[in-house]
Amino acid sequence: MNINILFYLCCFVLFGFANGQVPQQMLNKLVCIEQEACGACLSAAAHCRWCADPYFSSKVPRCNDDERPAKNYPLDLYYLMDLTWSMKDDKETLVSLRDDLPSMLKNLTDNFRLGFGSFADKPVLPYINVDERRRANPCNAEEQTCGAIKKNDEQCHLDDNGYYSEYSIYDYPSLAQVYRLLDKYKVNVIFAVTERVKDHYDSIHQLMDDFTYVAKLESDSSNILKLVKMGYEDIVSVVDFEDDSNLGPVRVKYFTDCGVKGGSLIESTRCSGVEYGMTLNYEVHVTLDACPEYKKSNQTILIKESQLGQDYLTLEVEIQCGCDCEGSSSQGSSLNCPVNSHLVCGVCQCNKGWSGPSCDCSIENEAASMALVSQCRDPTSANHMPCSGAGDCLCGECECDPGFSGRYCQCKACQISRENSIECGGVGRGSCVCGQCACADGWSGDACDCTIRNDTCVAPGGTELCSGHGTCACGRCDCASSEEGSKYTGAFCETCATCENPLCAHAEPCVSCYLSKNCTDVCVISGTNYTVAEKLTDADIEDSDAVSCILRVEENSMECEYRYTYSTSTKEMVAMEIIIRAKQCSQLTSARLMTSALIIMACVVAGGIMVIMGVKSAQIVSDRRAYAKFIQEAEESRLNTQELNPLYISPISEFRLPDSFPRDKND
Structure with a gap:
C-alpha cells in the first residue's frame, strides 16, 4: 500500500x-x-x-x-x-x-x-x-x-x-x-x-x-x-474503506472496533486516530437485497481503502436466483400436464402462444395477446393494469385474487362482521357494494354490525341499561368497574368478583323445571322467555358472553351439582339461552355418616357433661350453705360457753338440797 x-x-x-x-x-x-x-x-x-x-x-x-x-x-x-x-x-x-x-x-x-x-x-x-x-x-x-x-x-x-x-x-x-x-x-x-x-x-x-x-x-x-x-x-x-457494490443487488456493510481493545464492533467504514502499532479489526457483511431476475448471475465487488493506496480486494459473488431444473421439460406428458404445456421445475408451464390455467387460450401473436389483455383493463379507471393489479387476466377475463371482486377486480372485499363472521352482517343487516357495506335500517358501522337498539342491553327481569354498571354501545354493554376496583362482567354487566349474580338466581327456576321434566321448549319467568339445553360433554365455555352459574339439588338420595351458563339468544321470541355444561353427583359416604355420628355423640356427651356440672354445682352450693350455717352456730356456742367446746360434757355432777330440808348447825 x-x-x-x-x-x-x-x-x-x-x-x-x-x-x-x-x-x-x-x-x-x-x-x-x-x-x-x-x-x-x-x-x-x-x-x-x-x-x-x-x-x-x-x-x-x-x-x-x-x-x-x-x-x-x-x-x-x-x-x-x-x-x-x-x-x-x-x-x-x-x-x-x-x-x-x-x-x-x-x-x-x-x-x-x-x-x-x-x-x-x-x-x-x-x-x-x-x-x-x-x-x-x-x-x-x-x-x-x-x-x-x-x-x-x-x-x-x-x-x-x-x-x-x-x-x-x-x-x-x-x-x-x-x-x-x-x-x-x-x-x-x-x-x-x-x-x-x-x-x-x-x-x-x-x-x-x-x-x-x-x-x-x-x-x-x-x-x-x-x-x-x-x-x-x-x-x-x-482508515476508510469503500466499494462499488452499488452497481448490483449485493450490498456490503462494514463493522469495525477501530483498534479499541475489547471494544464491540460498530457499523462504520472509517476509523480515525489510528496510531503506530494499532490493529484494526474489520468485518464485512455481504447481503442480497433482492433477486432482480430469477436466474443465475455474478457480481464482482472491489473493496479498497480509500485513503492510503491503490491496493484492493476483489470479491466475486455468484447469485443463485435461478433454478438448475429449468431445462428439464421432457416429462410433461408423464405428469399429466395439459396440452400446449411443458414441465418446468415441477410445474406445468404453457407453451409459447398459449395461456390460461389449462393452456387452452391461444395467443399466437402479440396482437392477439394484447387484445385479450385489453379486455381485462377497466376503461373508467386511472389504473390501467390488467385486472387492476389484483388478479390474473385469463383469456380476456379476470380471475381475482382473494379479497377482490368485480369485472376488473376493481372492488375490494367488504368488512366481515365480528359477530357472525358474515360480510356486512348478512341478510337483514347490510349488503356489499364494491368494497363498501350499505347498512339496512337499524344498523351502522363498517360491517353493519352496530345496532342502534338498546333494549339488548337490559337484563331479563331488569329495567336499567347494563344493570346500571356500564354503557350501551352497538347493542352491547361496555362495563365499568365497581367501587372495590373489580370490573363488572357479563352481557349485562350484572356481576363482578365480589358481587352476587342476580341472573343466576333469576334463571334457577327454569333450570329446575327442565331437570324435573316439567317444562316445555320455552320457559317463561316474569315475562322473559328462556330455553334450556344440555351439552354435558363440553367442558369449556366457548361463548365469550356466557356467564357460569351453579345449582345444587338432591336426586335419589344423592347431592348433584349442575354447572350452567346463560347468554343472550339469537332466536326470535327468546331472550336468554341456558346451557347445562356439567353435572356432578355424590352419595353420602361412610365418612359422612361417621361425621354425623360423631357430631351426635359429641352433642350427647356435651349434654351429659352439662347435667353433671349442674348437679355438681348444686351440691357445692348446698355444702357451702351447710358449712356457713355450721360456722355461724359454732360462733354462737362459743359465746355461750365461753369458748368451750359445745360438745364437751363435764364429769362433775352437782346436787342441791331443797331449802326446806332440815339442816343441823354443822352444815
Whole structure:
C-alpha cells in the first residue's frame, strides 16, 4: 500500500509512500517469506499466512505475515513549489532543507522517495497581476511572450526535456478533474499556504476533504518540516474503506472496533486516530437485497481503502436466483400436464402462444395477446393494469385474487362482521357494494354490525341499561368497574368478583323445571322467555358472553351439582339461552355418616357433661350453705360457753338440797 502526498507551497508539496519495516517487524516478515510451501509456511510462525490463489502474482511471496502495512507506511513525497518572484524567500528556505528534509522523512518511515517540482501561474487572467503592463504581456519580466488557454484535456503534454509544453494553451484542471485523479491514484494534497489566502484553500478543502489538507505556512516557509510531519501523521491516522457494490443487488456493510481493545464492533467504514502499532479489526457483511431476475448471475465487488493506496480486494459473488431444473421439460406428458404445456421445475408451464390455467387460450401473436389483455383493463379507471393489479387476466377475463371482486377486480372485499363472521352482517343487516357495506335500517358501522337498539342491553327481569354498571354501545354493554376496583362482567354487566349474580338466581327456576321434566321448549319467568339445553360433554365455555352459574339439588338420595351458563339468544321470541355444561353427583359416604355420628355423640356427651356440672354445682352450693350455717352456730356456742367446746360434757355432777330440808348447825 503506497501513500502519495502532494505538498503545495503557494506552493504545493506532494507526498507518496513506499514499504519499509522496523527491524523486529522485518525479522518477523523474513520468517514467513522464506517459506516456499504451504505446510512449511503455516508452521513457521503463528503470524504467517499462505495465499492459495493460482493467479497470485509471482513477484510477491505467497507466504507472508498478517501484520498490517499501516504500521509503517511507504512514502512518496513530491514537493511542488511556486517559483514566481513572490516565493523567492521560500525557495531559499527549501534549498537550506536539503539535508534536514530527508532526515525527518526517515524518522517517519523506513522507505520513502523524495521528488521536487516547480510551477508558475499561467500568464492569463485571473492568474496574473492586473497591471496594464503585465496584462499586455504577463511574462515580460521573464522576457517571454504568453498566449491563450483551452479547457484542460487531462492529458500529459511533455516535451523532449520533460517540461509541460502546452502550458500556454490548456487551462488548469477543474476541481472535479483534480478530485477524480486524487481518488484514482490515491494522492493526498497538503496545501501549505500563507494566512492571506488560507480562507480560499479552506473552501477547496471542504469540496475535497477526503484527500486534501490545509496548513498555515510561515512567510519564509520556515515551518515546512513541521507541516510535512503533521500532514503525514494526519493522513496515516485515518482508515476508510469503500466499494462499488452499488452497481448490483449485493450490498456490503462494514463493522469495525477501530483498534479499541475489547471494544464491540460498530457499523462504520472509517476509523480515525489510528496510531503506530494499532490493529484494526474489520468485518464485512455481504447481503442480497433482492433477486432482480430469477436466474443465475455474478457480481464482482472491489473493496479498497480509500485513503492510503491503490491496493484492493476483489470479491466475486455468484447469485443463485435461478433454478438448475429449468431445462428439464421432457416429462410433461408423464405428469399429466395439459396440452400446449411443458414441465418446468415441477410445474406445468404453457407453451409459447398459449395461456390460461389449462393452456387452452391461444395467443399466437402479440396482437392477439394484447387484445385479450385489453379486455381485462377497466376503461373508467386511472389504473390501467390488467385486472387492476389484483388478479390474473385469463383469456380476456379476470380471475381475482382473494379479497377482490368485480369485472376488473376493481372492488375490494367488504368488512366481515365480528359477530357472525358474515360480510356486512348478512341478510337483514347490510349488503356489499364494491368494497363498501350499505347498512339496512337499524344498523351502522363498517360491517353493519352496530345496532342502534338498546333494549339488548337490559337484563331479563331488569329495567336499567347494563344493570346500571356500564354503557350501551352497538347493542352491547361496555362495563365499568365497581367501587372495590373489580370490573363488572357479563352481557349485562350484572356481576363482578365480589358481587352476587342476580341472573343466576333469576334463571334457577327454569333450570329446575327442565331437570324435573316439567317444562316445555320455552320457559317463561316474569315475562322473559328462556330455553334450556344440555351439552354435558363440553367442558369449556366457548361463548365469550356466557356467564357460569351453579345449582345444587338432591336426586335419589344423592347431592348433584349442575354447572350452567346463560347468554343472550339469537332466536326470535327468546331472550336468554341456558346451557347445562356439567353435572356432578355424590352419595353420602361412610365418612359422612361417621361425621354425623360423631357430631351426635359429641352433642350427647356435651349434654351429659352439662347435667353433671349442674348437679355438681348444686351440691357445692348446698355444702357451702351447710358449712356457713355450721360456722355461724359454732360462733354462737362459743359465746355461750365461753369458748368451750359445745360438745364437751363435764364429769362433775352437782346436787342441791331443797331449802326446806332440815339442816343441823354443822352444815
